[in-house]
Amino acid sequence: MVVESMEIDEPVFVTRPVPPLAQPIMSYLKDGSLPKEEVSARQIQRRAKAYTIINGELYKRSVTNILQQCVEPAEGQEILRDIHQGECGHHASSRTLVGKAFQHGFYWPSALQEAEDVVRKCNGCQSEVVGAGTRSVRRGGSRFDQDLFIDFLFVFLIRV
Incomplete structure (x- = not known):
């Protein structure tokens, strides 16, 4: 052979x-x-x-x-998006995203600023934010009515 x-x-x-x-x-x-x-x-x-x-x-x-x-910043942004929105993504905060990327063995200096941009641009994360002066906000899939809550607090003499 x-x-x-x-x-x-x-x-x-x-x-x-x-x-x-x-x-x-x-x-x-x-x-x-x-x-x-x-x-x-x-x-x-x-x-x-x-x-x-x-x-x-x-x-x-x-x-x-x-x-x-x-890694290059462009590749780092892709890593952050995968962690944030991937199959096992859970829409974590920016610091958590950077921590996970670093724990998985990747590093780039501008990671925190880029993670903040990813979270800021994510529609799923922004619907979880309670805005000041809004009547109702989306929170965990249900509606939260601010006026009903304030009425509830008023009944028990709780000031806001």
Whole structure:
């Protein structure tokens, strides 16, 4: 039986491009290059201690020792939307979304601002907000009538 050699056209590890914000850290870790500006150089040296390169990709070590892969902000927004509205999504708050994304091993610096945008633009989350001065608001699938509630409080001499 003769075994023929096989050539692989695609690389075994598909590497993602390094996000632009992490590019100076990546170049510092690879070849020790720093920007000429002293303040930026010190900042990169200090921040680079939390980063490592594995298979050509940049990872950040969190305070809980979880390795988080550095991703582009566009990919991060997709991750947040998947967590927020996916099959197991539960329309969580912005901080919870970011925490879950980080726990699953992803990192990007603008995660919290982007999570706040996702929650702000979600119609399901906004229907849960009780607005001031509204007659009735949608809450958990039922109607909440503010006037009836105020009448109820008035009967028991409770001031609002």
